[in-house]
Amino acid sequence: MALHRGDDLDDDFMPDETVALSEDEGFGSLIGDQDDIGKLLSADEEEDAESSTERTKTFLEKKRKRREKEKERKAKESSQRIGEPPLRGVASPTMISEYLSTMQAKSFSKMSALELQDRQIPETSIMDTTTWTGSRKLDTLVVFIVQAVPSLHTRLMQKTKSFGAPTLLFLTGAALRAADVTRTLKNKTLQGEKGAGVAKLFAKHCKLEDHTSYLKKTKIGSAVGTPGRVGKLLCNSGEDVNALSVSALTHIVLDMSYHDAKQRCLLDIPETRDEVFKMVLGAPQVMERLKAGKIHIVLF
Incomplete structure (x- = not known):
């Protein structure tokens, strides 16, 4: 091939x-x-x-x-x-009780849980003011008391029997605020014709002994002051004991609607918070009446 x-x-x-x-x-x-x-x-x-x-x-x-x-x-x-719920009291007594317990624990940081429980403010001693839907400002304080705390309004209109024994104790964080609240509480709508006067209890321009002397000879329906001065008047000893009496006291208002320059309310400031829980609410005669349901806490 x-x-x-x-x-x-x-x-x-x-x-x-x-x-x-x-x-x-x-x-x-x-x-x-x-x-x-x-x-x-x-x-x-x-x-x-x-x-x-x-x-x-x-x-x-x-x-x-x-x-x-x-x-x-x-x-x-x-x-x-700066005081939104529950600080402004628009929450239930249960929520307010929890809040107060938290703030109280900060003041008594070294106490055990059991010791704190013994000092806890009973939920039943906290006023329910959730029915109030208006603002919580100084210009609405009178209407707030009349509508949200009618039992306090009734007592403020009654004649006072004892010296230095207010029905209402209003705690606020500053002397100037205390003076403003005092003027507001002198309203005739609250006091009526029989209601007693309003005491200003703060350190500025007034000595402790002057306040003591004043309370011993004056019948008052309300007392407005800073926690420090009020606490000292409650905790006096010796001849000045019970200069500020709690025998007629039924309501303690914590002024949560007022804030300082740093936007802190009454219980935000460590020093003021300690005075509230240690010197005022923690005073034996006050705590006893709180636990017995004779004194009620109101957050404004």
């Missing part, structure tokens, strides 16, 4: 048209495939760019939401600090 090599083809050999066409199509197809690959790569790059943009938008949106939540949290903390 004769073997044929490429050189054995005739010099005038011409490829078949079908074969030639097949070869051209193969080359053109290759070029087309390259174009398609390029298009696919471009599409992928565009998709990657779009995906990157979406991821950036998602990240920024999550960051914005985190900032908003943090802002809301700080606003909530600030609101609670």
Whole structure:
């Protein structure tokens, strides 16, 4: 058999048209495939760019939401600090009792849970003032007492029998505020014709012995003062004992609606808080009447 090599083809050999066409199509197809690959790569790059943009938008949106939540949290903390519920008394006696217990524990940080429980203010001794829907400001104090604490209003209109024995004890955090509250409580709507006067009990411009002398010879229906001065008058010893008597006391109002320059209320200030729980509410004669249900706490 004769073997044929490429050189054995005739010099005038011409490829078949079908074969030639097949070869051209193969080359053109290759070029087309390259174009398609390029298009696919471009599409992928565009998709990657779009995906990157979406991821950036998602990240920024999550960051914005985190900032908003943090802002809301700080606003909530600030609101609670300056006297939102339960500080303004718009919560139930149960919630207020829990709040007072928490504040009391800060003042008696070295006491055991059992010791604290013995000093805890009974929930039954906390007035429920949730029926009051108005604001708790000085200009609404009179109406607040008349409508939300009618039992106190009734007693304030009655004649006082003993010297230095108020029915109402109003505790506030500043001398200037005490003076303003005193003027408000002198309202005839509260006192009527028989009601007694209102005592101002704070250290500014008045010595302790002057207050003691005043209380021993004056019949008062209400006493307004700072916890420090009121506490000293309750805890006096010797001949000055019981200068400020609790024999007729039925209500103690904690002024939670007043705030100092740092937006702190009565129980936010460590020194004032200690005076409230150690010297006033913690005074043996006061605690005894609180546990017996003879004195009620009101948050204003």
